[in-house]
Amino acid sequence: MIKITLPDGTIKEFAKNSTPMDVAKSISEGFARNVISANFNDVTIETSTPLTTDGSLILYTFNDNGGKKAFWHSSAHVLAEAILSFYPKAKLTIGPAIDNGFYYDIDLGDDVISDKDFPSIEKKFLEIARGKHEFSLRSVSKADALSLYKAENNEYKVELIENLTDGEITFCDHSNFTDLCRGGHIPNTGIIKAIKITSVAGAYWRGDEKNNQLTRVYGISFPKQKLLTEYLELLEEAKKRDHRKLGKELELFTFSQKVGAGLPLWLPNGTALRNRLQDFLKIAQKKAGYEEVMTPHIGQKELYVTSGHYEKYGADSFQPIKTPKMDEEFLLKPMNCPHHCEIYNFKPYSYKDLPKRFAEFGTVYRYEQSGELHGLTRVRGFTQDDAHIFCTPEQLDQEFKDVIDLVLYVFGSLGFEDFTAQVSIRDKSNPDKYIGDAETWDAAEQAIINAATDKGLDFVIEEGEAAFYGPKLDFMVKDALGRSWQLGTIQVDYNLPKRFDLTYKGADNQLHRPVMIHRAPFGSMERFIAVLLEHTGGNFPLWLTPDQVILLPISDKYEKYSEKVLKSLENSEIRALVDNRSEKTGRKIRDAEVSKVPFMVIVGEKEEQDGTVSVRRHGEGDLGTFTIEEFISLIKAEESKTLKKF
Numbered sequence: 001m002i003k004i005t006l007p008d009g010t011i012k013e014f015a016k017n018s019t020p021m022d023v024a025k026s027i028s029e030g031f032a033r034n035v036i037s038a039n040f041n042d043v044t045i046e047t048s049t050p051l052t053t054d055g056s057l058i059l060y061t062f063n064d065n066g067g068k069k070a071f072w073h074s075s076a077h078v079l080a081e082a083i084l085s086f087y088p089k090a091k092l093t094i095g096p097a098i099d100n101g102f103y104y105d106i107d108l109g110d111d112v113i114s115d116k117d118f119p120s121i122e123k124k125f126l127e128i129a130r131g132k133h134e135f136s137l138r139s140v141s142k143a144d145a146l147s148l149y150k151a152e153n154n155e156y157k158v159e160l161i162e163n164l165t166d167g168e169i170t171f172c173d174h175s176n177f178t179d180l181c182r183g184g185h186i187p188n189t190g191i192i193k194a195i196k197i198t199s200v201a202g203a204y205w206r207g208d209e210k211n212n213q214l215t216r217v218y219g220i221s222f223p224k225q226k227l228l229t230e231y232l233e234l235l236e237e238a239k240k241r242d243h244r245k246l247g248k249e250l251e252l253f254t255f256s257q258k259v260g261a262g263l264p265l266w267l268p269n270g271t272a273l274r275n276r277l278q279d280f281l282k283i284a285q286k287k288a289g290y291e292e293v294m295t296p297h298i299g300q301k302e303l304y305v306t307s308g309h310y311e312k313y314g315a316d317s318f319q320p321i322k323t324p325k326m327d328e329e330f331l332l333k334p335m336n337c338p339h340h341c342e343i344y345n346f347k348p349y350s351y352k353d354l355p356k357r358f359a360e361f362g363t364v365y366r367y368e369q370s371g372e373l374h375g376l377t378r379v380r381g382f383t384q385d386d387a388h389i390f391c392t393p394e395q396l397d398q399e400f401k402d403v404i405d406l407v408l409y410v411f412g413s414l415g416f417e418d419f420t421a422q423v424s425i426r427d428k429s430n431p432d433k434y435i436g437d438a439e440t441w442d443a444a445e446q447a448i449i450n451a452a453t454d455k456g457l458d459f460v461i462e463e464g465e466a467a468f469y470g471p472k473l474d475f476m477v478k479d480a481l482g483r484s485w486q487l488g489t490i491q492v493d494y495n496l497p498k499r500f501d502l503t504y505k506g507a508d509n510q511l512h513r514p515v516m517i518h519r520a521p522f523g524s525m526e527r528f529i530a531v532l533l534e535h536t537g538g539n540f541p542l543w544l545t546p547d548q549v550i551l552l553p554i555s556d557k558y559e560k561y562s563e564k565v566l567k568s569l570e571n572s573e574i575r576a577l578v579d580n581r582s583e584k585t586g587r588k589i590r591d592a593e594v595s596k597v598p599f600m601v602i603v604g605e606k607e608e609q610d611g612t613v614s615v616r617r618h619g620e621g622d623l624g625t626f627t628i629e630e631f632i633s634l635i636k637a638e639e640s641k642t643l644k645k646f
Contacts, residue, residue: 001013001014001015001016002014002015002016002018002051002052002053002054002055003054004018004023004051004054004055004056004057005054005055005056005057006023006056006057006058007056007058012026014026014051016050016051016052017050017051017052018050018051019047019048019049019050019051020035020038020040020045020046020047020048020049020051020057020059021035021047021048021187023051023057023059024047024059027059031059034061034062035047035059035060035061036060036061036062036067036070036071036186036187036191036223037060037066037067037069037070037071037184037185037186038057038058038059038060039057039058039060039066040055040056040057040058041055041056042056044066044069044070044183044184045183045184046135046137046183046184046185046187047186047187048187062222062223068097069097069184070097070184070185070186071097071186071191071192071221071223072097072098072101072102072220072221073095073096073097073102073184073185074135074185074186074189074192075101075102075192075195075219075221076095076096076097076102076103076104076219077095077135077172077174077177077179077181077185078125078128078129078174078189078192078195079095079102079104079121079125079195079197079217079219080092080095080104080106080177080179081128081174081175081177082121082124082125082128083104083106083113083121083217084177085124086117086120086121086124087106087108087111087113089109089111090106090107090108090109090111091106091107091109091152091153091154091155091156091157092104092106092154092156092157092179093105093106093107093156093157093205093214094160095179100220101198101218101219101220101221102218102219102220102221103216103217103218103219104216104217105203105205105214105215105216106214106215106216106217107156107205107212107214107215108214108215112215113200113215113217114200115199115200118197121197121217122195122196122197125195126192126195128175128189129189129190129192129193129195130189130190131175131189131190132188132189132190133174133175133188133189133190134174134187134188135172135173135174135185135186135187135188135189136172136173136174137170137171137172137173137181137183137185138170138171138173139167139169139170140169140170140171141166141169142161142164142165142166142169145157145161145169145171145180146158146161146162148178149161149180156205157180160180161180168182170182170183172185174188174189175189191223192221192222192223193222193223193224193225194221194222194223194224194225194227194228195219195220195221195228196219196220196221196228196231196232197217197218197219198218198219198220199218200215200216200217200218201215201216201218202214202215202216203215203216234481234482237481238481238483238534240537241480241481241533241534241535241537241538242375242534243375243376243377243529243530243531243533243534244375244376246533246534246537246538247270247375247376247533249538249594249595250269250538250546250595250596251267251268251269251270252266252267252269252270252273252529252533253265253266253267253270253376254267260380261370261373261380262368262370262373262378262379262380262381263379263380263381264376264379264381264526269546270529272546273529273540273544273546274383274525274529276544276546277522277525277528277529277544278361278385278525280413280543280544280643281385281410281521281522282359283646284406284409284410284646285357285359285387285406287646288357288402288406288646289355289357290357290358290359290387291356291357291358291359292358292359292360293340293343293358293359293360294360294362295333295336295339295340295343295360295362296333296339297332297333297363297365298321298330298331298332298333299330299331299333299338299339300328300329300330300331301320301329301330301331303331303338303339303342304331304334304335304338306338306499306500307335307337307338307341307469307496307499307500308435308468308469308495308496308499309334309335309338310331312468313334313366314331316367317331317332317334317365317366317367318331318332318365318366318367332364332365333362333363333364333365334364334365334366335364336360336362336364336384336386336388337386337388337493337496337516337518338496338500339362340358340360340386340388341388341496341497341500341502341516342500343358344356344358344388344390344500344502344514345500345501345502348503348504348505349390349503349504349505349514350504350505350506351392351504351505351506351507351512353504354390354391354392354395354504354514355389355390355391355392355395355399356389356390356391357387357388357389357390358387358388358389358390359385359386359387360386360387361383361384361385361386361525362383362384362386363381363382363383363384364381364382364383364384365380365381366380367380368380375530376526376527376529376530377526377527377530377531379526382524382525382526382527383524383525383526384520384522384523384524384525385520385521385522385523385524385525386518386519386520387518387519387520388516388517388518388519389403389516389517389519390497390502390504390514390515390516391514391515391517392504392506392512392514392515393515395515396447396492396515396517397447397450397451397454399517400447400448400451400473400490400492400517401451401454401455403490403517403519404451404452404455404457404473404490405455406519406521406646407475407488407490407519407521409644409646410488410521410522411475411477411487411488412644413541413543413642413643413644414532414541414544415535415536415541415642416477416479416487416535418477418478419475419476419477419478419487420458420459420460420475420476421452421457421458421459421460421473421474421475421476422459422460422461422462422465422473422474422475422476422486423445423448423449423452423459423460423461423462423471423472423473424462424465424466424467424471424472424473424474425445425461425462425463425464425465425466425471426441426445426463426464426466426471427463427464427466428463430464433468434466434468434469435468435469435495435499436469436470436494436495436498440494440495441470441471441494443494444470444471444492444493444494445466445471445492447492448471448472448473448490448492449461451473452473459473467491467518469491469493469495469496470491470492470493470494470495470518471491471492472489472490472491472492472518473489473490473491474486474488474489475487475488475489477531479531479534479535480534480535480536480537481534483534485531486523487522487523487527487528487531488520488521488522488523489518489519489520489523490517490518490519491517491518491519492515492516492517493515493516493517493518494513494515494516496516497513497514497515497516498513502514502516538596539596539598539618539619540596541642541643542598542635542638542639542642543639543642543643545575545596545597545598546575547575547576547577547595547597548574548575548576548597548598548599548635549569549574549575549576549577549597549598549599549600549601549635550576550577550578550579550592550595550597550599550600550601551565551566551576551577551578551579551601551603552579552585552588552589552592552600552601552602552603553578553579553580553603553604554585554602554603554604555604556580556582557605558603558604558605558607558608559578559580561603561607561608562578562580562603563578565601565603565613565628566578568628568632569628569632572632572636574632574635579591579592585602588600589616592618593618593619596618597618598617598618599615599616599617599618599631599635600615600616600617600618601613601614601615601616601631602614602615602616607625610625611627611628612625612626612627612628613625613626613627613628613631615631615634
């Protein structure tokens with residue numbers, strides 16, 4: 001007998017060579033029908049894999065990430081078989097699962113796949129899937145594996161196999177199809193009920209532009225047609241909410257090839273939006289005891305050598321800037337923290353002076369590869385709402401919790417209510433990735449776990465996701481479409497204070513090392529605004545939107561009254577403008593709807609006579625007639641609902 005530990009801690013005994021499916025059936029037949037993959041002792045296996053030792057077992061359905069990964073990886077095999085039926089001379093390379101679906105990279109030779117070929121490939125895919133072919137994994141010797149793929153003239157598979165050793169090479173079979181694969185499949189092809197090929201693109205073998213260019217076919221599949229339909233509807237909604245599209249329509253930002261890829265240019269509307277977000281956080285920071293600082297966009301190379309950033313990022317970032325002086329080099333600032341360490345070093349501090357909280361909206365520069373640039377979410381120049389807290393070890397717990405409160409305040413005021421927290425710790429098996437000793441890392445990681453626990457956060461621990469200088473608490477926010485984004489981060493750092501020789505005089509009159517907290521509730525202004533745009537669809541909270549009210553006089557006779565209403569609104573600090581174009585009122589309303597102005601105010605003869613305004617709400621229609629004072633009160637009431645107090 002072997003002992004199997006389930007995720008809830010339950011331990012069950014089974015006969016040796018029992019399978020994950022046997023375990024699933026022991027729980028319930030209904031549950032077992034939905035189990036498609038498993039994980040045993042941190043290794044993904046098939047539901048038919050014999051279990052021969054004691055261990056921990058996780059059973060996956062399609063609703064689990066592990067289940068989706070196995071489902072989509074298995075689908076990649078079926079896609080490859082379908083493509084080979086049309087292009088038998090094609091050479092297969094790799095076909096992994098990704099966050100949403102899968103892809104397969106294929107060398108098609110002189111053939112080309114375009115979107116007009118998608119329906120026939122999808123049809124063949126479903127034909128194969130309906131055969132309910134079992135996925136079967138078998139071990140193959142290195143010699144036999146090389147022999148097979150050399151016979152097929154597939155240099156890609158040969159290269160992969162040459163980097164493997166006997167005993168770790170496996171093939172996956174289904175139907176009449178065989179592929180080099182390490183495992184992690186669903187029981188059979190029949191579980192796949194729906195498929196959509198989403199796109200086709202070029203990709204270099206192993207991501208190296210010196211290698212052959214392959215054809216990458218992307219797809220997504222589901223165990224029910226209904227799930228695919230819902231996904232495609234979500235995809236259409238995502239297209240409407242694409243921040244690049246909305247940014248152009250709302251005239252927030254643009255890019256210029258002459259300025260440079262990945263370097264956004266903020267237009268007046270976008271600048272006003274950014275400034276409002278910054279002012280919002282600055283007010284909260286002032287209440288929380290932060291002091292504003294400013295640092296230059298460049299620094300001497302030695303600064304980043306000291307901090308460790310040059311060693312970790314230097315080769316992949318913007319290259320040093322030479323000056324007329326021999327051997328003098330500067331770097332575009334990749335991080336604000338080294339500069340803030342030097343600000344702390346300006347003068348000596350005692351324990352009575354701490355904590356010191358330095359905040360800066362600091363622009364930094366990192367050379368992202370051109371293929372990775374994407375609107376505002378991946379850029380080469382971005383502004384962080386950066387702050388660094390220097391405190392005593394005794395102050396660390398409370399300071400960290402106070403930052404959590406600030407992050408939650410930001411999320412709440414901007415409508416991000418659905419989120420989880422991730423404690424990102426180091427990969428203990430790969431210590432070379434990090435600076436500092438194990439003792440300080442243990443202290444920093446435990447400090448974050450304690451603070452997150454005390455604040456009642458719903459958090460998970462992710463190994464290997466820490467920054468190179470310390471662990472962190474990341475906030476994973478779900479947007480209106482259910483997509484998860486990493487927004488907001490808090491990091492504990494014992495290492496930079498040591499590297500920069502930061503000290504304070506303690507109560508014992510001796511010098512001690514402060515602890516450093518890095519924090520950025522927005523993360524970067526660019527990425528945060530991109531996510532906010534897609535989350536809200538451009539319908540920002542009323543307190544944030546660039547123009548809150550647009551006045552629409554039905555003819556030029558009522559422009560004078562419109563100006564009077566405008567002045568009243570502006571005196572109440574309500575952002576408004578007048579559309580005095582010689583267009584019909586219906587056209588003005590349509591244009592205001594496209595611009596997503598929250599309130600439209602119609603001004604005509606009756607309104608002028610009564611001293612009132614007729615109000616429309618974006619996306620809702622007519623709200624009725626209000627006095628100017630009533631309308632102002634309506635706006636103020638809505639603002640106070642969304643802009644929470646800190």
